[in-house]
Amino acid sequence: MALFKRKDELPIPPGDAEKYTTVCQYCSAGCGYNVYVWPEDKNGSATANAFGVDLSKQGKLMSGFSYTETMHNVITRKNGKQYNLAVIPAKESRINKGDYSIRGGTNALTAYNPDGYTKKRLKDPLIRRENGFVPISWDDAVEIIATLTKSSIDKYGADSIAMKFYDHGSSGLGFEDNWAAGKFFLSGVKTSYLSIHNRPAYNSETWGTRERGMHELNYDVDDARLADTVVLWGANAYESATILYTEHIMPNLQGGSVADKKKAFDPGEPAAEGHIVIIDPRKNATVAVSQDIAADRVLHIRPNLGTDWILANAIARIIWENRWYDQEFLDKRTDMKTFGEYKQKSLQSGKPLATLLADAERITGVPKTQMQQAAEWMAKPKEGGFKRRTLTLFEKGIIWNMKNYDQVAAIAQLNVLGHNVGRVGTGCGRLGGHQEGYVRPPAPTPGSIHAGGPPKNVDKYITGGGGKIYWVGATDPYLSTPNSQFFRKSVKKRADALLDYLDNGGVPTEVKAYADKVLEAFEKTGGLFMIVQDMYMTHTAADAMMILPAAGWGEAVDTSINCHSRLLRIYDKFMDAPGEALPDWQILARIGNRIKALYETDGNKQMAERFGGMEWKSDAEVFEAGSKEFGDNKVAETEEAKLSPECYVGVTHDMLRKLGNEGIQTPVRRDPATGRLSGTKRRYTHSFASKDGLFKWYGTDPWTGYPAEVAKYQHNATYPFWFTTGRSQHVWQTMYHDRKIPEKYFTLPLPYVEIHPEDAGKLGMKSGDMVDVFNEEGSSTALVYVNDSTKPGLIFGIMYHAKGSMNHLISSYTDPKTTIPWYKGTKVGIRKYTGKPDEAIKTASLLANNDVSL
Template sequence: MAVFERRDSIPIPPKDAQKFISPCQYCGVGCGYNIYRWPVGKEGGPKPNENALGIDFTKQGVALQSQSITETMYSVVKGEDGNLYNVLIIPAQDSPINRGNYSIRGGANAETLYSPTKPTRERLRRPLIRVGDEFMPVTWEEAIDLVARVTKGVVDKYGPDSVAMKGHDHGGAGAGYEANWALWKFFMVAVGTRMLSIHNRPANNAEVWGQRERGVFELNYTYEDARLADTIVLWGANTFVNATVFYTEHMMPNLQGATIDEKKKEYLEGEPAEPARMVIVDPRKGATVEVSEIVAPGRVLHLRPNLGTDYVLANAVARAVWEKGWWDKDFVEKRTDLNLFEEYKKKSLMLDVPYEEFMSRVEKLTGVKKEDIEKAAEWIASPKPGNFRRRAFILYEKGAIWNYKNYDTIASIAQLAALTGNYGKPGSACGRQGGHAEGYAGPDNISRAKLVGSIYHGGPPPNVDEYVKNDPKAKIYFVAGTNPYLSTLNSQAFREKVSERIMTLNKYLSELARLYGEPAGSEERARRILEGLEKTNGLFMVVVDIYKTETAKDAHVILSAAGWGEKTSTYINCNSRLMRISEQFMAPPGDAKPDWWIWGRIATRMKELYEAEGNYEAAKYCSGMDWKTSEEVFLQNSHYLPDNRVPAADEALLPQESFKGVTYEYLRKVGQKGIQVPTRIDPETGELVGTKRRYVYRFGTPDGKFKWYGSDPWEPDPMKFYPPQITKYFQDGNDSKYPFWLTTGRTQILWQSAYNDRYLPEKVATIPLPYIQMNPEDARRLGINSGDMVEVYNLEGNVVALVYVTDAPPPGMVLGLMYHWNGTFNHLTTSYTDPKTNIPWYKCSRVAIRKLKGKLEDILKNTSLLPTNDVRI
């Protein structure tokens, strides 16, 4: 019996249905989708010449080969003309990325679209301002004027850094180059603040300076490298779960030996081509491990380091490579800085420590056996028959990025690839797997605020989370396309302190309203807000989003943004840097507006206010943002990019976000094939060309050489290794009070903060609550079973969660789900950030667990408690 109402058919698009294209709105794989739109009441026929798909629906399709069409790929939407249209969003078979394949996320793109008859009716449809303790809808003119006046007033009185922000920097999810250019231009140029932070971290920083400052942008490979590698290394990257189609469409065939013919075409003459091996570095035995061991028995090595020890482990694998003589001497001598190589050998490889003693220390700290470390080194770097170099494809993601000592962790993995010569060759690379799609477009070269890198390049940048929580100099907090009350580190404390500052301002405004009545308009309202900010420790918050998130519920102004499919945008995927257009195919709900329009109007209104005062110097920084179309924004961004008329050998000197010469017309012409950034205009032919694989000829440093780095020293004693935010749990009896290690992670079903997924009933029924994964040994000891409810708590916060008993975490460790709207395990993470980068350590804390009485029987009726990592069940 079905739990939810099912459709047994959906309309067939007629021959004249409109066709649009877009990458998926979710993960960084960037699967291509074709969107068909046609009027409600009209339908095509079942024969190929009667429908837009050219499919013969009178015949049975071939399983796993025919075009996938499910009920979750269909919806009814309102067009720009106000009429209702059928919409079919299906995985594109002509996409080189997914080839018609799809994940549980992308397969439900149509379900996320706004509908007045579905849960997505909760979308924000017009601007809202706080009046007392409730929100009132207002016109855009009123909302824009209020925000512009308060922002201008604060900047004029307290300076640009009195304005703080946290915003999107990615593609997909309604963002892209257009939204990002407008957002970051507003804050970097119009406002000029340094208090910038990116949606999933407390500062405006790269998560991977440890690789970038070696001369390597983190997205440097192409999806084909996953098909061509001898060995695939996944370091803190749960690919089957979080980049599903990249795994199933490209990695898995390599493990199965289905890409050997492709290898023979790319390999050197006589070079052996075999099914790939895989090395997975992850404390948990997740679904990627399980699936890979089924697909490639005997060719999967799983290393399970203790939390926070990854940089030591990566350097230990490199040391084993060195000791065995498997390092690529030719590559190192020709393509790397040999002076800095000496520092790397001394500090990272620790060559002054005898090998056996070194490995003994590593085993004690990481928990990984020497023989497994040496096997990883062998699979990555040992010569193939005929003395050919082994091709290793090394990907890392949040398990490495959100780790202890972020800079050193990323640098150690990037340098392992350099030591083994794995850059710039087919099947050889080292970079991020990617989370969301990418589309950063900040005006870094015209920013009024000084932008910095890691501690080695003028940084790190300021920690904006701490600033808005604790510093009265922070007067305004803008939040755009993110939900920090759920997603930031130590989020329970963050929410309490920010909310307290907001309430301080609210109380002052309420007292003025009691004495003098509500203000008559935006000018008077702004005057009172500015007075309140002067006389209290209050904080004024503006949120731009598509739903009224937990963060938005505390805001003073909420500006309703258009989402995916409701505006035209551009962005790239992570696994090929493939740039494509995401076309608008429906109207935004109500009077919601594209992000670029919102930021442009605020800046333009500030410009008008400055001009009215005769302050033309300030006005000029707010000019040039009165865009009329998304392509105007795109082309303005392109204008400020560096000259890309360079030969192929100099592509390494171009930023990743380099697409000068690309237009919407061009992207519509190339369709799902897209173009790989950085793009170049060939100096000889004048043609626009993409970059398939980066760093073939040189690295992105002035002399073209890879820049080595020597890691921090370390001790095998945990009390000396871990930072105070963790060692406090080993002191004063806390080791027995908080006996479990906590790591955090995601689920294949819910994407990121579940900004859309929480409005899809079947997904909510599947993951109705935050959960922990607990090892059977620990569960037996505590008398806990799958389906029980527990409170997980520590000195940072607490979460009530459902229990899944599974062998995924080792004994003594639990995994907590990040970002669930009913309780996020980010509440329990510490305030630690890497002092070199200000990147947080979301992946580690210590906790206690208390079993609650009873069960939530209504939830257990519809929620599977089977282990999510065991795909054989």
Template structure:
């Protein structure tokens, strides 16, 4: 990073891209030009056409922040400057960068910076550490091992844990190739998605109700009367959706838009209800933007969202604020009757139900009343309030995944808040989406792959673009399995070193029979997981291939390739194709055309070949799921730039037309076409036994999640000083009085431990959390929050309760050297 980034010359090559990080998917512009041919400050001499002899003005100006520039070297040895700046023309971010997006240039591979840590070629561990091998050798050995396992134990003995997302982690192209390989090729059911132990939706209940996970457009956040945010912290983790779309509603900037959209309907500045056990920066900034009287922060006790949502629903029903017309027309009425009886407990006295909710949640009766009023009280006689209901991991990974999601979907259907401007029932989302795969061959609830690994049922485990050693539940136990079960295979590889691959297989199979497991890890960096792998496969990243993804409002864009992958790294789809080709050859040699044909049609020559191949599963009708992209080509996406088109697309006179808002036509994805309420046995299910035993045994609730600066497991950010320096180790927010009682000061090294494992962190005393609550940064390489999470999953969905861990905390010592420079000022002050 230079203190003074150069200006791109007029002739700089220009590319369109989208941030690789969070679900919001902000548009960015990339400029690339040979070193030594910089532009000049006069408007005629730079690619922006702006006069840099004068300072650029605040807000409206174009400024290349130091982290927006870097230098790269392509495979032909040519050296280039690259500048990546937010795109003013993009409807999503309108020129705003987030702290993460502003550092995109720093994530690029450079042999001269810390990103030189990238995996640049396949590696094989034959007992003496991971050493480079060629792609032919890697795919030959790997394919032979997989074939031997499939032939002997069946396809389910091949386990996988892979990205399923968009943005930097995947894209339609890589997801399609991975799905084709494992589901129609290998045919395994032992599959799991990057952040969890099974292959499942995180919102099965929404799907069963007939809703897609992302129903609304970001525009709806500017139009809503009330925005409900449950278990999410959008200032930090959906940043520019919050800043560019929610804040203008809260501060009144979008009033003109509201008046123009809702002619004759009373409109006012928006209100926000935030359900979060922490007083986050989202709460602080929303209060500053809207005024305290228009923000309701419901600081619930852990996992009690469901009791709160159902109490609000019950009040809505009592006050007759429910949307009878919507429910009669667009929902299966009998499911509503079941829902009101069981979930909303209409046969119990209202006061009794509310008293229970107040006791369980820690929220006052008055706050519950206010929430119900803000969500559903008509604005004027006959004019319904428009409420946008959003939720994310606090709810998804909370108490009971299925019932949690059913509760918020139920509240949304009860109040008719879907398929209309200013409404929606949607995930806020974490990463971007690009879920295009053949159907998963297994059933619901999906098999728990982590347990299958531990039990020895998995003979080969292929981990791609994720790092379960840091992120899965009961993570220490999983890592122990990788170590113990990897060792026999490593010995077999050492004993057969130098022999032709085919002759090594009997020894490897013997090792697998003796409890061994062959670990393949595919990634862009070495990680806590790849270090245990026998075979490491080096993948290309964002910017090194063309990829496509959708954001939180289903906006599909092309993220253009603008540089070469390092060394011999290749796109994930090309890795899958290599293995498929080799498996096909091996099965043909075996005179087994049936098995060989499972690996047909991997003959893609380009990124777009894969994109178009995947597209053919969509019809371009209104039965396509939300990712459907009938009629879309790279050429069209290039023309549409960072605005792209909102999926699903349908073909009208052979022209693709996008979908601004889902369910606006009244159609829901059920057999009747109507939405369904999902009844729960009771309004509040209580804690699961494993969770309850931890809760009673340990003093602190260990809430955990992401922070503003950092993306996921820090796979990039651990190498970038500006980001790594802010959180050199996981931070543990704890109430100042709790910290004082334990003799813990800011930055002190602390140990968090329970019956699952332990984590070291730096203490961050903060009034963001209540006494007895804490918040731990998840996924930091120096401390895996997953080590503390019990292995409980919702039996209906196999989704873990990552947010439901309890542990003790003790001081280990003063701040480590690299923590001494860290600021411990409050992270939730906005005025």
């Protein structure tokens, strides 16, 4: 018997099926999809159907049309009727051209189906009692939270409310929800204890480049096909931004874009098959696939953990020594007053080149020859003196590295030194994780330590007993925050203390009396009232006092941008949310409006005003209200750098519906000459995003070793292995959907670690064994895969999984300049369990996922 029920036939949408355009709910690529909905009893035929494809014939390979088992589901609308749902990769999207990943290909399976995989959605607001969660009405839930929030602000001040809320696009629901969360927490509550879904503070992960005048999303997908060299730095593109790799980077490596290069490049400029530099401690699937395509054009560099900025500076020094830069560009477009500091501290011009390279080799573990090779592939002018075109994409391997700020700054500067931004085939920025969709009032902390920061660490505030109400939106910090074992224990203790006090003698059902008793409990117990907004019962939600059911992708209208083109599109609503679930913007608006009314009753005009401006009637209104935050966008093309990267002033939902998969690229400007809205394909061609339009150089810190939180493990035989974490091709984030989808959980039933064969031999371990990985922060249990992805002495773990988190092992260290954690480096010990959970792992493939050879 197959492991789960398979289909060997699919229903066909009739010609008059409802059709919507949307974008995948998952990664930064943002592939276009078309959605079809039709009554279950009304099918089309093989030759007359809404797809416009002749389904009577065997489909041809690479036709760009796919309709697989995982792209169909059955949904139930509020009218009680059942409908077929098909979610099909859009051939007309220039992002994916009909291609799709293992994540996007299962979009349909995530749709709520009362009889399907995702039936266990949250459907009512829930309140926790001694015997578990009890459903309550929205009216009661809103009244309790509004009263309690107001009482807490009044009695203890705004900082008694702490929050951790998503700020991204797509799956969370983009600009609409983000504007509402911004209005509620930043304008209304005005707490300074804000944090973003995946980290302990409210910060940019890329202040190191933004404060140089270069926002990280500055390129177009076309640049990945047109670049002479693509650099992936701590960015496992094949597994985490898959379609950017297969539709844009891979064709470049294969030589499939040479003709396009010839058209796009300057006359006489050489155009050839692309090169790729992959800087990653692991030989992951991105490396393996790239080497299988063109081994002689792949350079794989494996630095020691935490040392990448030293490597970036060494490569930059080689470029500097060889004068592989354009002095005219540096003089005109960059702030040469600040260059001296860069030259002295980052390029270390006072140190002989040989000494610098020897030092860099010792610190990073990277041979000098590889640094030289990287410099040549990134910046050495081509035959005829033409500037090389390099696109550099970094992601969590850099962002979540030790010293976030300096890592990001070093890579940005290395690329600007070679004028690798603002030209065809260039760019330097994030590969991205999620899609984006950020619009909010100004944050309390404007920047890094160099620009008014750093922001407060909310994790430390909460675990240290700070805050009374902790509000969590669409994230699961018990799995995803650093030092998560300690975090979970601390929050649980405070949450349980509050519950115990409340239930002692019974809980008042009258709202004011309930709120009073909660305030009393705050005083007596130091407890924490946690509110969670989510689609599912999560690890964190299980300890909440109240859970609010949120609508997901496809259940509300959403607008977001992808990362590789900043392409703004509509993610239309095609189905109803289950039960009483609401979009986050509606939840926050209801609570905000109620708090406003309570303050009005008090005669407190000032506070009532703070919670004003949330009286939206529709998602389109929220979208428009948010756009006001961007200011005027009437600027010429040459002045696009003055615009906020996600500016969409003048764009409406209706307009985006008409544009469909084509979308429009932010920043959107209103052209002063024509008066028409115009997108921006590529940024910083004419100037940078600083006051004077010049790129600002910065001198990075020298190498001074590891922070105390990790240094304590060095030379300690109990923790002999370096440990790093990352993602898998299969599953998205905490597996909130994927833990319910058999195509995913059968393959990855448990959290896992990858161990090098040499280490596995010494430890007597083999694939399929179970181990405990541990250090002084905590421990995690994992399934072992032995493969050569890691280096001897280095263990890799999936960052988190529905059945456990590797963040237990991660220290609470954050970069003092930005409060961004070093998620990807620590040291651990490892021990094997004697037996094996045969039943739990019998469905898991143990084959090496980084071996693509025949």
